[in-house]
Amino acid sequence: MDLLTFARGPALQWALVIFVVGTIWRLIGILLLPRKPDFNEPRSTHPWRGALGLIVRRTVPKREFAGPTAFGNTIGYVFHFGLAIVVFGFVPHILFIRSLTGLHWPGLPSGVIYVVGALTLAALVAALVRRLSHPVLRLLSNADDYLSWLVTAAPVLTGLMAAAHWGGPYPRLLAIHVLSVCVLLAWLPFGKLMHVFLVFVARGTTGALFARKGAST
Amino acid sequence: MNTTTVKAGEGSVARGVPMPDVRQDKQGDLAPQERLDIAMRNFVRDFGAVAATYLESCIHCGNCAEACQYYVQTGDPRYTPIWKIEPFKQAYKREMSPFAPIIRALGLKRRVTVEELEEWQELIFDSCTMCGRCTMICPMAIDIASLVGLARHGMHKAGLVPHELFAAAERGEREGSPLGATPKVFKERVDWISDEEEVEVHMDLPQADVLVTISSIEIQKYPQSIAALAKVLNHMGLSWTFRSQGYEATNFGLLSGNADWQRHMSMKLIDAAIACKASLVLLPECGHAYTAMRWQGATMYGKPLPFKVRHISEFLAEHIADGSIRVRKGLNKSVTFHDPCQVVRRGGAIEGPRIVLEALGAEIREMRENRGMNWCCGGGGGVISIHRADALRYKAFQIKMRQVEDTGAEMLVTSCSNCRLSFDDSQAHFHWDKTAHSLLEAVAENLDTPPARAAAGPDGARAP
Ligand code: SF4
Numbered sequence: 080m081d082l083l084t085f086a087r088g089p090a091l092q093w094a095l096v097i098f099v100v101g102t103i104w105r106l107i108g109i110l111l112l113p114r115k116p117d118f119n120e121p122r123s124t125h126p127w128r129g130a131l132g133l134i135v136r137r138t139v140p141k142r143e144f145a146g147p148t149a150f151g152n153t154i155g156y157v158f159h160f161g162l163a164i165v166v167f168g169f170v171p172h173i174l175f176i177r178s179l180t181g182l183h184w185p186g187l188p189s190g191v192i193y194v195v196g197a198l199t200l201a202a203l204v205a206a207l208v209r210r211l212s213h214p215v216l217r218l219l220s221n222a223d224d225y226l227s228w229l230v231t232a233a234p235v236l237t238g239l240m241a242a243a244h245w246g247g248p249y250p251r252l253l254a255i256h257v258l259s260v261c262v263l264l265a266w267l268p269f270g271k272l273m274h275v276f277l278v279f280v281a282r283g284t285t286g287a288l289f290a291r292k293g294a295s296t
Numbered sequence: 297m298n299t300t301t302v303k304a305g306e307g308s309v310a311r312g313v314p315m316p317d318v319r320q321d322k323q324g325d326l327a328p329q330e331r332l333d334i335a336m337r338n339f340v341r342d343f344g345a346v347a348a349t350y351l352e353s354c355i356h357c358g359n360c361a362e363a364c365q366y367y368v369q370t371g372d373p374r375y376t377p378i379w380k381i382e383p384f385k386q387a388y389k390r391e392m393s394p395f396a397p398i399i400r401a402l403g404l405k406r407r408v409t410v411e412e413l414e415e416w417q418e419l420i421f422d423s424c425t426m427c428g429r430c431t432m433i434c435p436m437a438i439d440i441a442s443l444v445g446l447a448r449h450g451m452h453k454a455g456l457v458p459h460e461l462f463a464a465a466e467r468g469e470r471e472g473s474p475l476g477a478t479p480k481v482f483k484e485r486v487d488w489i490s491d492e493e494e495v496e497v498h499m500d501l502p503q504a505d506v507l508v509t510i511s512s513i514e515i516q517k518y519p520q521s522i523a524a525l526a527k528v529l530n531h532m533g534l535s536w537t538f539r540s541q542g543y544e545a546t547n548f549g550l551l552s553g554n555a556d557w558q559r560h561m562s563m564k565l566i567d568a569a570i571a572c573k574a575s576l577v578l579l580p581e582c583g584h585a586y587t588a589m590r591w592q593g594a595t596m597y598g599k600p601l602p603f604k605v606r607h608i609s610e611f612l613a614e615h616i617a618d619g620s621i622r623v624r625k626g627l628n629k630s631v632t633f634h635d636p637c638q639v640v641r642r643g644g645a646i647e648g649p650r651i652v653l654e655a656l657g658a659e660i661r662e663m664r665e666n667r668g669m670n671w672c673c674g675g676g677g678g679v680i681s682i683h684r685a686d687a688l689r690y691k692a693f694q695i696k697m698r699q700v701e702d703t704g705a706e707m708l709v710t711s712c713s714n715c716r717l718s719f720d721d722s723q724a725h726f727h728w729d730k731t732a733h734s735l736l737e738a739v740a741e742n743l744d745t746p747p748a749r750a751a752a753g754p755d756g757a758r759a760p
């Protein structure tokens with residue numbers, strides 16, 4: 080079996096298994112913990128509205144906080160949107176997803192994807208530099224932060240290299256790219272990257288509890 | 297208005313808890329390992345899906361630092377909100393999280409030490425007012441203040457509470473009031489103030505529609521509040537009473553992290569309300585009293601409370617709006633309002649003070665960050681009682697001074713006596729010319745005469 084066949088075959092399958100099982104395990108481990116009944120008279124009886132509202136609203140930072148968080152938030156926006164555009168907008172990715180799930184949609188021109196990919200990588204590098212230099216981030220950061228950065232940046236870098244046919248024969252570059260995605264999938268449930276799911280749980284929880292009290296969110 | 301019996305800034309006595317000669321920031325003589333085990337056990341005692349969600353969700357973005365007065369004013373990264381519970385987060389991941397067995401097996405997180413907990417005491421108590429501003433900035437909307445509350449549970453049981461906070465809480469448990477406002481002292485205060493202000497104050501009526509409560513800060517430092525409450529309630533012709541078995545609304549059990557003491561304090565009010573068949577418990581101008589009874593009272597009781605619970609600012613707004621409190625537009629000046637964190641941001645009673653101030657004829661000048669975004673006075677969460685935290689608290693207060701100054705308002709009003717205490721103390725420290733006045737007292741001074749029934753008793757009184 081050559082490297083590309085391995086990457087697209089068993090490696091991807093196992094990565095997906097770990098991703099799915101790990102994600103379910105972690106979510107269940109959190110969500111099945113007990114929840115205390117709240118007997119205090121509610122101010123609002125629409126906690127669901129509060130949950131959904133905060134999930135949407137917290138995507139945009141508050142005006143009062145715009146100044147001090149502008150740089151970090153901008154970097155964050157760029158690589159989050161960048162990743163989404165590259166993953167779901169690149170035609171070969173769509174074809175790949177179609178081969179796995181049957182789902183497909185129109186893609187973006189490759190030139191656009193390359194520019195967005197490069198911007199995404201630049202933003203990720205900026206995020207790393209900021210993490211290494213900002214006193215608060217240096218204090219908070221642990222191995223998970225750096226590992227999660229690495230497994231996120233690697234597919235972007237290897238993808239750009241494969242697209243540019245830079246650094247070796249194309250099938251090998253592609254295989255390395257697919258393998259880097261496998262590593263990302265396999266790590267996702269275990270560290271902070273799990274926020275792709277937990278963001279809904281955490282914001283929803285606060286949104287619902289605070290709506291009950293009429294508290295500010 | 298705002299006649300105080302003790303001048304602001306008269307040191308420790310004004311703040312209720314004397315400055316200790318020798319600090320005792322550790323209680324009991326537990327072995328270090330025992331302390332640690334107890335701390336962690338009690339941190340997770342009330343642990344559930346909500347706390348786990350929060351501890352699992354942090355992405356280490358560092359944004360919360362920018363919302364916290366202590367970080368903003370010092371630039372010290374240790375004051376980053378989520379860092380304040382770091383040992384507890386570590387212990388959770390190692391002992392309780394979904395992947396805890398793997399984390400332990402691979403040695404990915406080391407054990408927390410008791411020395412670390414001792415070091416963290418300052419972060420969990422001195423430099424967190426549990427104001428909740430950090431939740432407003434966190435992209436994951438993590439309620440860090442609630443986690444600090446859980447960490448305080450662990451710290452209390454492990455005997456790691458700052459001297460003054462423990463002393464006040466212990467006194468509250470023993471005497472019924474953390475600041476020495478025992479039933480006897482309270483009755484004397486009530487007798488004195490009702491004479492002084494010529495207002496009838498109901499005490500220990502066997503039956504009343506409204507059980508009125510008060511904070512020990514008001515009893516000891518702002519007794520005018522007692523008269524103001526009585527004037528307003530008499531003006532309305534309500535059936536109301538104080539009860540000597542349950543009047544103290546402050547709850548140092550909550551602040552110091554002792555859930556049992558918190559329950560005892562709350563049950564006194566609940567029992568008193570049930571005894572006099574009250575349909576409403578009126579909470580005084582006190583922030584954490586609102587959290588304790590409005591949002592945690594039924595939790596302590598274990599079932600829904602058989603009465604409603606309202607903060608005085610909500611009550612005033614509601615009854616000014618329905619016409620049962622008639623006020624003059626006597627506050628003819630520009631006023632800015634300091635939103636007490638526990639009542640407004642975390643409590644949800646947000647617009648009441650504005651309705652009241654408007655009715656009093658004030659020109660409201662909001663601070664740039666107001667309502668849920670307001671900056672804390674720096675003295676909540678028991679911080680004002682901890683003397684070694686003074687320097688830090690004054691630093692935090694400078695944000696508040698700037699906020700108030702920027703409005704250019706002639707008068708500053710708030711609806712929390714703990715905030716007022718914090719303002720008074722800092723005002724004296726900085727020789728500042730602004731005093732925080734009471735919303736309730738402003739209403740009492742501008743009641744539209746003549747009162748319907750100056751001293752209405754239970755007979756023929758109106759419903760609340
Ligand atoms: S609750 Fe307030 S004081 Fe405590 S960490 Fe958050 S912002 Fe700072």
Ligand code: SF4
Pocket residue numbers: 353354355356357358359360361377378433434435436437438440
């Ligand atoms: S803002 Fe929220 S996610 Fe970011 S470091 Fe603070 S607690 Fe964690």
